[in-house]
Amino acid sequence: MVTMRDVADRAGVSIATVSFLLNDTKPVTAATRARVEQAMAELGYRRNAVARALASRRTHIIAMAYPALEHRFGMSTAEFFTSAAEAARKEAYHLVLWPVGNDGVELRELLGQGLVDGVVLMEVQLDDPRVDVLRETGTPFALIGRTTELEGLSHVDIDFDTTVRDAVGHLYDLGHRELVLVSGDLADPRFHAYGPWVRTEDAYRRIAAEYGLPIVVMPCSDTTQAGQEAADRLIQEHPKTTAILVLNEYAALGVISGLTRLGRDVPGELSVLPLLMVPETAALSNPELTIMRTPGPELGQLGTDALIRQLEGADPLPPQLVPAKLYPGATVAAPRAPRSKGGGGRRGERKARS
Amino acid sequence: MVTMRDVADRAGVSIATVSFLLNDTKPVTAATRARVEQAMAELGYRRNAVARALASRRTHIIAMAYPALEHRFGMSTAEFFTSAAEAARKEAYHLVLWPVGNDGVELRELLGQGLVDGVVLMEVQLDDPRVDVLRETGTPFALIGRTTELEGLSHVDIDFDTTVRDAVGHLYDLGHRELVLVSGDLADPRFHAYGPWVRTEDAYRRIAAEYGLPIVVMPCSDTTQAGQEAADRLIQEHPKTTAILVLNEYAALGVISGLTRLGRDVPGELSVLPLLMVPETAALSNPELTIMRTPGPELGQLGTDALIRQLEGADPLPPQLVPAKLYPGATVAAPRAPRSKGGGGRRGERKARS
DNA sequence: CTGAAAGCGCTTACAG
DNA sequence: CTGAAAGCGCTTACAG
Structure with a gap:
């Protein structure tokens, strides 16, 4: 050497x-x-980075703490990670994905070893023990997501309010008046305090009310099956619905395939608009889905930049909220004139009309 | 402190x-x-892990080198990573996901800094510049995947031969005699030397010949759309097909939805068996797919163990090949009696018979 | 079984 | 602008 x-x-x-x-x-x-x-x-x-780290007390390693066992690492997460890693590299930091449980135990262990300068926290819970650990140990960190109490925490997150407002507005402008939100399943104890679900549902109830729309929210966990079941129930219980907002990615795929299976034409009879999806997932469906696109690239970068500013002693960035933006596809359209009583109809049959 | x-x-x-x-x-x-x-x-x-590392020349950090920009981080990768991280933790190592390009430049940069004790390499190309870098720098490493020349490299990989043999055998035993392999697209320059595609296709040609089956291979890149197009072509060009093997995950989803869209009943008229898929992806379809399940958990663990043995100076593990195993679902069945000339038929209509 | 001391390869006041 | 030296917090022969 x-x-x-x-x-x-x-x-x-x-x-x-x-x-x-x-x-x-x-x-x-x-x-x-x-x-x-x-x-x-x-x-x-x-x-030698190790010697440098010992002498300078800075390893230049940033850990993106990811609860690999508790949350599946999906396409959205991959986006956050990739863009965060790129942002770090530009500033001469290493950002690596570090698997730690979300109870804070492993994270405390890791921080004690002095290997990382700072942490980017993903999949933040509303009341997150990992945040306590980070505070106690005095580790610089940035959140992608938000806890309930946020004073002084640097964080970036999805702007759920604007996202929902834009989505509802888009459907409203097309003429839809009978909407349903297929939400997360907040009854699931693992997710009852999961920020994105809580915030989206809150925003929806508020904004639908502002628009004077009937407020229908159906809980649904994030699997294709659950989405299909939600579609079944929805057709039964809310037959007048013309547009469906779906919070979760895999549920959204299920809602679409469920409707298709029931012989409903999308978007001829029903429009479907996922609220937080990445194009990779949207492309699993053909024709491609119209979605509100998760701002993963922006958030990964902003979160990392916010952390690095702390590490470099620069002025902190103010918290940033970034909305998902409409990403055009083929599953949202204007509602048709009121449908004939015959209902149903086989798929494709009416496509020419829509 | x-x-x-x-x-x-x-x-x-x-x-x-x-x-x-x-x-x-x-x-x-x-x-x-x-x-x-x-x-x-x-x-x-x-x-303090940094001081320890400097004094002992061992950081106890293992990098899982992942070409984030070149390969999408999918469900399968997540499995490798999670199980590798767990295996490392048991041996008191940190395994982290380190994004580095697959041309070896960034990897060389990283290794020069002395931050990692060893590397687990994913998405290995048949002739991989990163392997050269690892050799030149004398870094211990293990491959998940295989290069063409393997002498002395510790590696673990999918046993493509057994996987294909089991898959073909399963379909053959059910009575299928007209098979098609929807393979990778080896004409794509990014993948012409991508081991899993090359090896699977080789194995299929060999094994189908052994079984005396007609050998039909259709190239197809790994997207839902490409899979749907493959389904179209397949129905046109090989109408007698009763079972389809699909190499890639997303292509497989496309093949199924493509067939469904064309009014073909799966598995009533056509069985579909993906060769390398994880249950998470299989669950995106309902009813759930019958798949050959990628042995991600096993490979992540074996690869990490192989590396750690090197790091600890223990006897090296012999290379390990692990086959994908049949994971039951609802998309493979015995072929029907020769079909009536009328063809087509709407989905579900014949389910009772199959 | 235990300790004194050198050394890992850098950074950083301090002095000039 | 440059250098000598202390120090970062450990590990590891070496000696006893």
């Missing part, structure tokens, strides 16, 4: 000078710089 | 003794042990 000592010797300078140059922490004359850089090149020197 | 020095002082021993105890590297009397352990507990001591 070639060390800074070797470089310094070959360049005829002290290791301090090499270090100053490398970190750009003190001015160095052009001549010295040239000699040192040549020596580094000749020797193929690479600075 | 409480250091080993603090613990030693409080326990009235030297820091060497604390270290010996902590690492279980030299015997310590029960009395001493008790004093030190009490001191550690009282002070809430946690060993």
Whole structure:
């Protein structure tokens, strides 16, 4: 292994000078710089990050703490991760996905070892023990998501309010007046405090009321099967519905296939608009789904930037909320004129009319 | 920060003794042990991993190198990662997902910094520049996947041969004689040397020949749309087909929805058997797909164990190949008696018979 | 079984 | 602008 000592010797300078140059922490004359850089090149020197970390107390490693066992790592998560990693790399940090349980025990363990400078927290619960651990240990962190009490926490999150408002507005403008929200299943103890579900449902109830729409919310867990069952119930219990908002990705796929199976034409008879989906998932369906696109790339980057600013002692960024944006597809259309009593009808049959 | 020095002082021993105890590297009397352990507990001591790494030249960090930009991080990858991380934790290593491009440049950069003890390589190409980098730098590593030349490389991989043999055998035993493999698209330059595709297709040609079956292979990239198009072509060009093997996950979803859309009953008229899929993806369809289940959990664990054995200087594990296993669902059945010329037929109509 | 001391490869006041 | 030296918090021969 070639060390800074070797470089310094070959360049005829002290290791301090090499270090100053490398970190750009003190001015160095052009001549010295040239000699040192040549020596580094000749020797193929690479600075040892572990030694640097010990001396400077900064590892330049950011952990994206992910509760791998509790939450499936889906397409959306992959987006957050990828964009966060890119943002970190630009600032000369390593961002890695670190699997830790969401009870805070493993996270405390990890932080105690001094391996990471900061943490980006995903899948934040409304009252998250990991946040307590991060505070207690004085670790810089940023949330992607939000806890209930937010004072002084740097965080970025989806702007659920705007997302729901835009989605409802879009459907309303098309002429829909009978909407249903297929929400998350807040009765599930694992999710009763899961921010995205709570916030979306709250926003929907408020905004539907503002629009003077009847408020129909159906709980539904995030699986294709559950989505299909929700479609069944919906057709039974709310036959006048013309548009469906679906909170969860896999549930949305199920709602669509459920409706199709029941012979309902989408979007001819019913429009379906998922509220938080990535294009990869939308593309699982053909024709492709109209969706509100999860702002994963933006949030991953903003969250990481917010953390790095803390680490660098820069002024903190204000909390950022980013809405999902309408991403056009083929599953939302204007409602048809009131349908004939015959109902049903086989798929495709009326496509020309819609 | 409480250091080993603090613990030693409080326990009235030297820091060497604390270290010996902590690492279980030299015997310590029960009395001493008790004093030190009490001191550690009282002070809430946690060993600094960075200092330890510098002194011992081992960081205990394993990087799962993942080409995030080139490959989508899907459900299967998540499985590998989760099980690998668990295996590492058991052996007191950290396994983290480290995004690096698959050309070897970023990997070389990373290895030069001395932050990781070893690497688990995913999405291995048949001729992988990252393997060269790992060899040149003398980094211990294990492959999940295989390069063409394998001498001396510790690796684990899917047993494509057994997987295909079992899949074909299963269909054959049910009575199927007209099979088609919807393969990967090896014409795509990004994948022409992608091991799983090459190996699966090779195995299929060989094994179908052994069974005396007509050999029909259709290239198809891994998207739902491509799968649907493949279904269209297949119905046109090979109308006598009774069973379809599909290599890729998303293509498989497309094949099924494509067939359904064309009015073909699955499995009444056509059985569909994906060769490498995880149950999460199978559950996106309802009824759930019959699949050959990717052995992600096994491979993640075996790959990590193989690497850790190297790191610990234990005897290397022999390369391991693990087949995907049949995972029952509702999309494979015996072929029907030769179908009437009328063809088509609406879905569900004949279910009672199949 | 235990300790004193060197050393891992850097950074960073401090001095000039 | 550059250098000598202390120090980051551990591990590990070496000696006893």
